[in-house]
Every structure is written in structure tokens, then in C-alpha cells.
Amino acid sequence: MQADDLQRLLSFKMPYGKYKDTVIADLPGNYLGWFAREGFPKGEIGRLLELMYEIDHNDLGELLAPLRKKA
Structure with missing residues (x-):
């Protein structure tokens, strides 16, 4: 795991499929x-x-809750 991976889970969106444009943390x-x-x-x-x-x-x-509050 890289240092900023948890933050990336809240910003990176699925690029394809049924959940396209859904943030990975919300899948x-x-x-x-x-x-x-x-x-x-x-x-x-x-x-x-x-x-x-x-x-x-x-x-x-x-683990993601504090990061969600910052966003």
C-alpha cells in the first residue's frame, strides 16, 4: 500500500462497467x-x-471516515 492510497479510494472513479464514475470507496x-x-x-x-x-x-x-470528512 502506498501512502496516499486511502485518499485515492475516495477520489478515483471506476472507468468502466456497471458502476462507471462511482468512487471506488463507494462500490x-x-x-x-x-x-x-x-x-x-x-x-x-x-x-x-x-x-x-x-x-x-x-x-x-x-478507516475512510476521517478522510471523507476532510473532503
Whole structure:
């Protein structure tokens, strides 16, 4: 994980698919789970999706709360 990844989860939007233009931090858990089963895309998007999956799966969404308040 890179230093600014949590902030990126709140600003990076899905570039394609059913949830196009949805901020990664706001993607539903079942969608993130689908990527976990089928494979995450390569590159930054995949890395951020995988991080968000881990946060969601382990019920750590509160980590993002202070960053949401700043935005």
C-alpha cells in the first residue's frame, strides 16, 4: 500500500462497467467480491480495487471516515 492510497479510494472513479464514475470507496461489497473471485485488473485500478475489497471484507470502512470528512 502506498501512502496516499486511502485518499485515492475516495477520489478515483471506476472507468468502466456497471458502476462507471462511482468512487471506488463507494462500490458495493458484492461487486468487489466479484473482482476478488474473477481477478482484479492490472495496474492502479486493480491495486485500489483489491485494497478496497480488503477494507470492505474486514469491515474496516471506518478507516475512510476521517478522510471523507476532510473532503
